[in-house]
Amino acid sequence: MKAVPAPLRHRDFRRLWLAGLISDSGDWLLLVSLPILVFQLTGSTLQTSLAFLVELAPAVVLGPVAGYLADRLDRRRLLVGITVAQAVALLPLLAVNDRSDLPVLYAVIAFEAAMLTLFGPAKNALLPTLVPADQLVPANSLVGLNQNLGRLVGGPLGGLLLAVSGLPVIVLVDLVTFVVAAVLIARVAAGPAATTRQAPRGAEGALGTYRIRVSMAIAVLAGIAQGVFTVLFVVWVARQLGGGAAETGLLRGVQAAGAIAAGLLLATLRRTPGPATLIAAGAGGFGVLLVVLWNGPAATTALPVYVALFVLVGAPGLVMVTGLVSLLQQEAGDALRGRVFGVFGAVYDGSSGAGMLVAGLLGDRLGVMPLLNLQAMLYLAAGATAFLLLRTRHREVRSAVAEDGRVPGL
Numbered sequence: 001m002k003a004v005p006a007p008l009r010h011r012d013f014r015r016l017w018l019a020g021l022i023s024d025s026g027d028w029l030l031l032v033s034l035p036i037l038v039f040q041l042t043g044s045t046l047q048t049s050l051a052f053l054v055e056l057a058p059a060v061v062l063g064p065v066a067g068y069l070a071d072r073l074d075r076r077r078l079l080v081g082i083t084v085a086q087a088v089a090l091l092p093l094l095a096v097n098d099r100s101d102l103p104v105l106y107a108v109i110a111f112e113a114a115m116l117t118l119f120g121p122a123k124n125a126l127l128p129t130l131v132p133a134d135q136l137v138p139a140n141s142l143v144g145l146n147q148n149l150g151r152l153v154g155g156p157l158g159g160l161l162l163a164v165s166g167l168p169v170i171v172l173v174d175l176v177t178f179v180v181a182a183v184l185i186a187r188v189a190a191g192p193a194a195t196t197r198q199a200p201r202g203a204e205g206a207l208g209t210y211r212i213r214v215s216m217a218i219a220v221l222a223g224i225a226q227g228v229f230t231v232l233f234v235v236w237v238a239r240q241l242g243g244g245a246a247e248t249g250l251l252r253g254v255q256a257a258g259a260i261a262a263g264l265l266l267a268t269l270r271r272t273p274g275p276a277t278l279i280a281a282g283a284g285g286f287g288v289l290l291v292v293l294w295n296g297p298a299a300t301t302a303l304p305v306y307v308a309l310f311v312l313v314g315a316p317g318l319v320m321v322t323g324l325v326s327l328l329q330q331e332a333g334d335a336l337r338g339r340v341f342g343v344f345g346a347v348y349d350g351s352s353g354a355g356m357l358v359a360g361l362l363g364d365r366l367g368v369m370p371l372l373n374l375q376a377m378l379y380l381a382a383g384a385t386a387f388l389l390l391r392t393r394h395r396e397v398r399s400a401v402a403e404d405g406r407v408p409g410l
Helices: 011-042 045-072 075-089 091-095 099-129 133-164 167-186 202-207 210-240 245-268 275-298 303-331 337-366 368-404
Strands: none
Touching: 011 075, 011 099, 011 133, 011 167, 045 075, 045 099, 045 337, 075 091, 075 099, 075 167, 091 099, 091 167, 099 133, 099 303, 099 337, 133 167, 133 245, 133 275, 133 303, 210 245, 210 275, 210 303, 210 337, 210 368, 245 303, 275 303, 275 368, 303 337, 303 368, 337 368
16 A cells, blocks of 8 residues: 555645545535524424425436536636635525524525535546546545545534534635635646547437446436435434434444545555446445344344444445446546536436435335335345446456457456
8 A cells, every 4th residue: 555545646636635625524514504403493304304305406407407517618617616606605694593594594505505516527527637547446535535524524513513603603614615625626727638438429428338327227226225214214223223313423423434444445555446346346235234234133232233334334335436436437538527427416316316205105104124125225236237337348358358468457
């Protein structure tokens, strides 16, 4: 292993990475505290759930638009503009005082979520131009590491600041994170275009290659599984472990530790596995761990056992996402890369919404355990589907070796 991950030796990637770490922390600071504030103002679980749905909706609606903009506009300027807009949009929150101001809260939540939807495709499309092609996997693992560090720092800090200082302090802290991130992104210089397989143009559009379409199918399976988890996790903790809010928060929080460990490992390995291998291993490992976790209370309800399991669960999730993002970056040509990620985000978030709906409608009828075991099976199915990517890549390797002796990575 190397002391400094190779992607961080590139100045422009380092600036983008640092901007992401700062803004991710600010995002979690805000998006964790606002639903809590909604509940404090209303005492209504329905109103609180609406806050979460408002966060999800823009990704489904704006995903394709976000991808189009990422391919038509200068990506660095687009990222700077989005970040500045996020900062300005926080200011109306300073006027929120009571329940009558709920429309302002919902409007800000929706706008910030919409800006995040626009940000993702542009960032994922820009990243391959900042590092060599063989460093995409470690670079994306560092980005995933950012998101989990942001959750680990911003989530608890948002709740703490809301309790101690109130919403205005959160707004000011978050505003500063956006301004600093915008300055860092503005200093990213132009990089050479990454060498990637060009996605077909025309009617096939952003779903042009077989491997992209298989990746989207995996996103559907993983998205539905995540939606089921989002709705039923709290119920599982209460009914199977006899836990409450403290146990729920602890188990959700420790997932970040496993993801951070996996991100550091992928970022510092001398030779990283290929994206298809990461998807198969990550999704399959996720499914196996979840089967053990969900059915564990039949043997023990000791909290330390589940803390350890949830730490482990964080690792394959990051591995799977790193593989998916890296594969899409490799498969999509620079001209269509933004649209590929716009569609990917809409597919995943739309599938998550479908999973939430299924869990909400069938949770009481079928029971929590059958649906959570189904969720684990969906990840196992995603891992199995990833073998289609491995098979096609193995055929390409054999063809390349036959032609000129090259051995591309899997």
